[in-house]
Amino acid sequence: MVTGFVSFQIVMDFKHPDGHTVAIMLPRCSLLVMTGESRYLWTHGITPRKYDVVQASELGQKVRTITADVGDLTLNRRETRTSFTFRKVRRSPCNCIYPSVCDSQKGQQRLVQPSFPQNETEASKLEQEYVHKVYEEIATHFSSTRHSPWPQIVEFLRSLPTGSIVADIGCGNGKYLGINEDLYMVGCDRSKNLVDICGEKHFQAFVCDALSVPIRSGSCDACISVAVIHHFSTAERRLATIRELARLLRPGGTALIYVWAMEQEYKNQKSKYLKENNGSKNKDKEMNIGTAQGPLNDQGPDNSNQDSAWSDQRLNDFKDESCGAKPVADFRLPVHTNRTSFHSQDLLVPWHLKGGTKKKEESADTVVVPSGSKELQELSPVFHRYYHVFCEGELEAVCRSLDCVRVQKSYYDQGNWCVILEKL
Ligand SMILES: C[S@@+](CC[C@H](N)C(=O)[O-])C[C@H]1O[C@@H](n2cnc3c(N)ncnc32)[C@H](O)[C@@H]1O
Known part of the structure; x- marks a missing residue:
C-alpha cells in the first residue's frame, strides 16, 4: 500500500492489536509505503484535530516516529491536506500470517492450532x-x-x-x-x-x-x-x-x-x-x-x-x-x-x-x-x-x-x- 502526501505534513497514528500506538510524522511531498505488519497487523489513520504534536527539530524533514522527548515537541497547525492512496486488492484466497485481522481467514481462525515443544x-x-x-x-x-x-x-x-x-x-x-x-x-x-x-x-x-x-x-x-x-x-x-x-x-x-x-x-x-x-x-x-x-x-x-x-x-x-x-x-x-x-x-x-x-x-x-x-x-x-x-x-x-x-x-x-x- 502506498500513500503520498502532497500538500501538507501530518501525523498518522498506527495501532497494534495489543494496544501499542505509534505516531508518525509524514512531511509534505512524502511517500509512505506500508508492507508486512505495518500494513496488515497494525491499523492506521489520521485523527481529526486542528494541531499535531511533532518533533520541532525535524519539522518538515523526513518520515519519522514522534518520540517522547518533551523538550523537542511543538504544536503544528494543520492546513489543507491532499493525499493519494494506492492499494493492491487481492482477488484470491489469502493465507497471510495475520489470521486475526485477515478478512479471508477470519472464519477459519479456530482451525489454527498452536504447536508445543515436543x-x-x-x-x-x-x-x-x-x-x-x-x-x-x-x-x-x-x-x-x-x-x-x-x-x-x-x-x-x-x-x-x-x-x-x-x-x-x-x-x-x-x-x-x-x-x-x-x-x-x-x-x-x-x-x-x-x-x-x-x-x-x-x-x-x-x-x-x-x-x-x-x-x-x-x-x-x-x-x-x-x-x-x-x-x-x-x-x-x-x-x-x-x-x-x-x-x-x-x-x-x-x-x-x-x-x-x-x-x-x-x-x-x-x-x-x-x-x-x-x-x-x-x-x-x-x-x-x-x-x-x-x-x-x-x-x-x-x-x-x-x-x-x-x-x-x-x-x-x-x-x-x-x-x-x-x-x-x-x-x-x-x-x-x-x-x-x-x-x-x-x-x-x-x-x-x-x-x-x-x-x-x-x-x-x-x-x-x-x-x-x-x-x-x-x-x-x-x-x-x-x-x-x-x-x-x-x-x-x-x-x-x-x-x-x-x-x-x-x-x-x-x-x-x-x-x-x-x-x-
Ligand atoms: C510472575 S513472576 C512472580 C514473581 C514473584 N513470585 C511474585 O509473586 O511477585 C515469575 C517469576 O518466576 C521466575 N521464574 C520463571 N521460570 C523460572 C524457573 N524455571 N526457575 C526459577 N524461577 C523462574 C521469573 O524469573 C519471575 O521472577
Whole structure:
C-alpha cells in the first residue's frame, strides 16, 4: 500500500492489536509505503484535530516516529491536506500470517492450532527465550510494578509458627520475603537481575532453576511459589517443579502454589485483570493496590476490541536480524491481548517495557514494530512471556498425582488457581 502526501505534513497514528500506538510524522511531498505488519497487523489513520504534536527539530524533514522527548515537541497547525492512496486488492484466497485481522481467514481462525515443544530440549529453549531472557531484561521495570503483596499469601505466611524456615521459589523481586519477620525466609529465582534486587533490599536470595533447587530435602517448614509454575511449557516440567517443591518440605510442612487461571471470569465475577481493561487510565499501575490481585501486572491494552488471542505468531518469524531477535524452535503460539479473556491455555503475553532503553544486540521481540521504526523499539520495546494458564482442577490434579503430598486446600483467588499442599 502506498500513500503520498502532497500538500501538507501530518501525523498518522498506527495501532497494534495489543494496544501499542505509534505516531508518525509524514512531511509534505512524502511517500509512505506500508508492507508486512505495518500494513496488515497494525491499523492506521489520521485523527481529526486542528494541531499535531511533532518533533520541532525535524519539522518538515523526513518520515519519522514522534518520540517522547518533551523538550523537542511543538504544536503544528494543520492546513489543507491532499493525499493519494494506492492499494493492491487481492482477488484470491489469502493465507497471510495475520489470521486475526485477515478478512479471508477470519472464519477459519479456530482451525489454527498452536504447536508445543515436543521434548525437554525444545521446552527449555522456549522458556529460555520467552521466560528467562525476558525477566532478565524487564527486571527493573517489572520490579517497579510489584509492591503490593496478595492478601491470602500474606495470611499464609503470617499463619506460620515463629522460626519457620520458608523458601520462596521464583521469588521475583522478593515481594514476600519480608512479610513476616518471625520467619527465616530465603528466595530463589532464575533471574539474576531480580535476585540482585532482592539483595538490594537485604533479603536472602540466590539464582537457581525451580526444577533443581539447591536446598537439602526435607529442610523447609513451608514453601511458596507464586505465579511461577505457569511459565513451564510442558505438563512434565510443571509436575517436576511441584515435585521439587515437595522435596524441600519436611513431613507436615506446607506449600502454597499460585498459577494464573484460564478462567478470568469465575462465578459470574470478572477478575481484576479483566476489570482493569478500562482504556489507558490504569495501564501502568499495579493491578490491584492493597487487595487480592492476579499474578500479572502487564500493562493493559487500550480499548482495542480486536481479539488478537489467535493472531498466531510463528516464533521463527522473530528472526528478523535487523531487530536482534533470535530464532527458536518452530512453535506456533497465540499472542494474547492484555486484559482480555484467554482463548488458549498456551500463549505469549506481551510486556511493554517502560523507562528503559535496550542495547541493539538484545532481544526484544520484533512483532509490534513497524518496519523502519528502530527508535521506537529502543524507546518502548515489547517482550513476550510464555504462559500456560491453568484450567479449573488442573493444578489440583497435578498435585494429587504426587504420592508424597496431600492437597489441604484448593481455591480461586482473583484469576489464579491456588493450592495448599501438605507433605506426607
Ligand atoms: C510472575 S513472576 C512472580 C514473581 C514473584 N513470585 C511474585 O509473586 O511477585 C515469575 C517469576 O518466576 C521466575 N521464574 C520463571 N521460570 C523460572 C524457573 N524455571 N526457575 C526459577 N524461577 C523462574 C521469573 O524469573 C519471575 O521472577
